[in-house]
Amino acid sequence: MDAASKSGQPMWNGHNDSGEDHAGAPRRAGEKPRDLDDVRLALVQWFETRVPGSAPALLELRFGEAGRDALGFAVQVPHYLAQAVYPPAALALLGSVTTSTGLDLPDAELREAADRTNEAIEQQVEESAEVAELVRALEQQYDTAAESQQAAVDAAAGLLADGEAMPTADELAAQFERFLAENQDRTDPPDH
Numbered sequence: 543m544d545a546a547s548k549s550g551q552p553m554w555n556g557h558n559d560s561g562e563d564h565a566g567a568p569r570r571a572g573e574k575p576r577d578l579d580d581v582r583l584a585l586v587q588w589f590e591t592r593v594p595g596s597a598p599a600l601l602e603l604r605f606g607e608a609g610r611d612a613l614g615f616a617v618q619v620p621h622y623l624a625q626a627v628y629p630p631a632a633l634a635l636l637g638s639v640t641t642s643t644g645l646d647l648p649d650a651e652l653r654e655a656a657d658r659t660n661e662a663i664e665q666q667v668e669e670s671a672e673v674a675e676l677v678r679a680l681e682q683q684y685d686t687a688a689e690s691q692q693a694a695v696d697a698a699a700g701l702l703a704d705g706e707a708m709p710t711a712d713e714l715a716a717q718f719e720r721f722l723a724e725n726q727d728r729t730d731p732p733d734h
Contacts, residue, residue, distance in 0.1 A: 613642055622680050623663070629655035 598614050605612035615638045617631040633649060633656045640647050667674045709717070 615639065615642075620680070620684075622677065627659070629659050632656075 602612040602614055615635055617634045617638075619628050619631045629652055633652050636647055636649050636652060639645065640649075667677055
C-alpha cells in the first residue's frame with residue numbers, strides 16, 4: 543500500500559488532499575479527473591460504502607421498504623458436513639416456516655431423506671475410529687463455543703438486578719442527557 547492511501551485521506555485518482563499523488567509528485571490545485579475512469583474511481587471512493595451483506599438481507603430490506611412483512615431463517619449444519627447434501631437442515635428450516643406461518647407444508651419425503659442421511663452418517667462414524675474421534679472433537683469444540691457464548695449472555699443478564707427490565711433506548715437517552723446537564727460546567731473529573 544502506498545503512503546497516500548495509508549494516510550486515510552480521500553483520494554482523487556490516486557491523489558489525496560495534500561496535493562500529492564500516490565508517487566509523491568505534487569499536483570496542481572484544482573486538477574480535474576482526466577477521463578471517465580477517473581470520475582468513476584472518485585465517485586466510488588467518495589460515495590460508495592461496501593458492507594458485508596446477503597441476498598436474504600437485501601430481500602428483507604426491500605420487503606420492508608414496500609411495507610411487507612419478512613422473516614429470515616437460518617439453520618445450523620455441522621461444519622464438517624457443510625459441503626454435503628444435508629436434508630436434516632432443510633427439514634429444520636421447513637419446520638420453522640410452518641411454525642411461523644401456520645402453513646401445513648408436506649415434509650414426508652424430506653423427513654425420509656433426513657433419516658437416511660443421519661443413518662449414513664452414523665454408519666460412517668461407527669465404521670471408523672478415526673472419523674468417530676474427529677466428529678467427537680469437532681462437536682466438543684462446538685459445544686465449548688456455545689457454552690462460552692451462553693455464559694457471556696448470562697453474564698450480561700446478570701448486570702441487571704433481579705426483576706429489573708432492560709432500559710429502553712429513550713430511557714437511556716434521558717439518563718445520558720441528565721448526566722450531561724448535571725456535569726456540563728464541571729472541570730474536574732467526576733468522583734467514581
